[in-house]
Amino acid sequence: MDALLADPGAVSLRDTTFVVLDLETTGGAPDGGGITEVGAVKVRAGEELGVFATLVNPGQPIPPFVTVLTGITQAMLLPAPPIEQVLPSLLEFLSDAVLVAHNAPYDVGFLKAACARHGYPWPAPRVLDTAALARRALTRDEVPNRKLGTLAAYFRTPRQPTHRALADAQATVDVLHGLIARLGGHGVTTIGDAIEFTRAVSAAQRRNRHLADGLPRSPGVYIFRAADDRPLYVGTSGDIATRVRSYFTAAERRARMSEMLTAAVRVEAVECAHRLEAEVRELRLIAAHAPPYNRRSKHPERMLWLRLTDEAFPRLSTVRSIGDGDGTYLGPFPSRRAAELAAAGVYDAVPLRQCTHRLSTRTRTSSCALAELGRCPAPCEHRIDPVEYAGLAVEPLRTAIEADPQALVDNLLARIDALAAGQRYEEAAVVRSRLAALLRVTLRMQRLTALARIAELVAARRADHGGWELAVVRHGRLAAAGVSPPRQHPRATIEVLRAAAETVPAGPGPVPRASAEESERILSWLEPAQTRLVSLSEGWASPVRGAGRFHNLLVKAEQATRVPMVAGEVDQRLNRSPTRK
Template sequence: MQLSFDDLLDDPRSRDLFHTTFVVLDLETTGGSPHDADGITEIGAVRVRGGEQLGTFATLVNPGSPLPPFITVLTGITQAMLAPAPRIEAVLPALLEFIGDAVFVAHNAPYDVGFLKAACARHGYPWPVRRVLDTAALARRVFTRDEVPNRKLSTLARYLRTPHQPNHRALEDALTTVDLLHAMIGRLGGHRVHTLGDAIEFSKPITPEQRAKRTLADGLPHAPGVYVFRAADDRPLYVGTSQDIATRVRTYFTAGEKRARISEMIRMATRVEAVTCAHALEAQVRELRLIATHAPPYNRRSKFPERVLWLKLTHEHFPRLSVVRQLADDGATYLGPFGGRRAAEAAAAACHEVLPIRQCTPKLSLRVTSPACALAELGRCPAPCEHKITPEVYAETAAHPFRQAVTGDPGPIVEALLARLRVLAAAERFEEAAALRERLTAFLRAVVRMQRLSSLTGIEELVAARLDAQGGWEIAIIRWGRLAAAALSPRGTHPRTTLDQARLTAEAVSPGHGPVPAATAEETERVLDWLERPETRLVEASSGWGSPVGGAARFRTLLGRLDLSARTTE
């Protein structure tokens, strides 16, 4: 397994190429595929570090099959030379011990790695190599076409006038590859490549734009926070967050970044701005706020938090459900927020399925009747328009169950929908059942989400802390569900002192209407995720934090099953 770029940077042995131990290896084979048979005929390997040769490994290997004549002509190895040689299964233990935990280097490394991995798998040895550096791939980045016409080992050796020259014998070719590796390491400094991780990433093919913009990552802090790619006119192009800003930004200029829109963004970017944060929660919240403020063109999510929808039960004698964009202090009951109209309308349809809520839009009078609609004639509406039901009975049978579901127990509505779902499934009306399942999922997800948000947004102030990896404390002050202040109390500093200082600069937050009055739903959910971690400790709260007894939270397992069922049938 090859380490990721981040892992390589974190490995002390890979920080400096000069202090990295390499095993440079070359194979001679019968010329076939590594999966056909044991086709290795010779192994040559050299162990080096800091320009010094630490040891060599060389042996012929009996492949157990006839040697093609053209291989003899090419390498000078004959069948008679291979007859007394050991088989590969006898050579592997010593070879793997020689490689150890060093970085594996070869010219056209996939070829050599393929043969050795196949041999290890065939004879029951684990493949120990975690890091591979291909000198052929690295040469494609280091040498231009004006210098060498191709990247063959012989061509590069002649151009560099290396002490060793390849002759299709394993050890001599390995020694030539060592000379090539040392020559290229000398050149890599000019490309600002100083670590093994840098070298491996540098050897991978990347676009000219990525290579030209690598300097944008220079000087960025190794700290949690937000980074902003900006265009020449200072417009924000893309906003992201990371625990290590410098390391994360650097990955945008590697072969691992293949997103077309990000490649386009990199071509336009002229600088990267970093905003360091106290800890990861503050970084996530700042990212959301920056995206919402600037709507960067290359961010896909969280750009328009104001475009949420709500399902409103109107405040009138005969309430009805309506999809609206704004919350108001008008006595109505709201369910949401919904990310799109389809989900809001599906939740409304779920309620209409089991509750006798009218679906007409006019405001009804208590004195004058109105003509009944088709739903009333079909018996699917209690016809309040014709005064066939009193406001009191309508409230008890239609409005009250909805309000109770939103603020307390949605069980009656959920059970009624499940019963209806079972009837449809038993009757093999699967398309109708699938549509009802979608409505139930939309309704249940909205209720679970709203009650979870409301549990936090009703608290004037809540203080929480979390122990970080260095022994300090991450502190968050949350007011009405909004992150008002964040701080980091270093190890050795009393957290109370840091908290008192954070309070002095904390944002003043006012309550509002609905479950997310002071922040976006996404921000409050990020805060909730941080608070609900097992390692987070609640320090202070102005009031109790809890959910309704018998509330929507108990249906989370059901919601997961509904989501899984929907994905399975798609």
């Protein structure tokens, strides 16, 4: 019984209470037309439980063609109650039942409009449309169309529709019973199955719906597996059973998921203490197994960094790892395009050389076009010595990465100003995108670095059931997760988690001992006000004048459109003045 209450869609068709409804109206749209008659029949297991029928005064003239069609005249409706007097009794009659109608959107539309007009909340019952059910259950060879009269004739129902509300509702009851008898052959046995059957659920979804049976209603990770046990798709949810069940409904329309469901033979559930642990486990499983139907799993290991090379005249080099951590790095970047955009921002801000060959302090080489354009101090020709070069280009970049990006931001904003003043708006927009890329990665790296420095951090957040969600984080990696019981101090649970937590050594350089994505998920869990820091092995701090103070500028730069700019608008669009010293 508890299972049925938890999932109303699991109630069998035999045990479902239906209210079969029909309305007669003045015609037109729900927001303009009026209801002239209501007929409804309540049934369960083939037994009639009650009838509701009344004429309704629509408060407007009845078109002649409606009178001809239904036989309802203006004189018949004058003594009838208005819809606002009918609605309370009708809504009570509908309570706790599945609403059935032929071409249900039409009838439901009129009822919802009437409720909205007169201040009654719409109860939002589950709705089963017999017309849609007939389109799925009957072929064109059996019936030429899905009109109520045609279906009543096909099923040889004892009651035929007459364009009067109660008679049509009674005929719809008989048609419903005829359709239910056909659904068994399609494997449709519950009301949830019947509603989904009307929504053009694929054969693979119907065939594999049993894969959702028996899954836990708790947070965790679910894994769709193929016949050879390969992971096909990994996902996460606060309610595994409900989320997996949604893959077998009409709400799931992704072509790739339909293909995946065809190949899946079972679903494995990994229960987790709370959402953070579930999200982290999902990321790790995707990285470990690269499931073919997870879009982000194709190359999860391909993260890029910009490294400031260790030589007399340093330059930026794109690398795939940071080795032992020596040197200055900026990243990680999800793609080469993102790394190139940030590097271009650096070149716009400081005169760092862009050539790729190693320069000698003894031997001169010929300069490139950038030196002739004044975009490079030409260390290749020894126009500048290593100390001057470091002070002009290298140290401002190091400062921006590790502490304060103010100098780079000021230089880029000044360049945007100059381009806009010269009406070179497209070039200004390009520099703006480079500024956003550079700020984005600098902010990301400083946040990750601050977390990665902490050997151990313990945090807690109130759980929905009254206990505490707990997390032990070591060097940016989730080392343990748990939940303390309600009405019990969480200290005992915390000590157990710390003792059993994964041992996590410090990582090289600024890198957390986890993927950047995992550490960012942890940060998003730690930073809200409802999360409490229980203990830290050392202080948790970002640079006082770090990239975080440019967050508003970053948001504005990312949101700015590429429409033409005129001189004077750039300051207003980027709102840069608060960032200036």
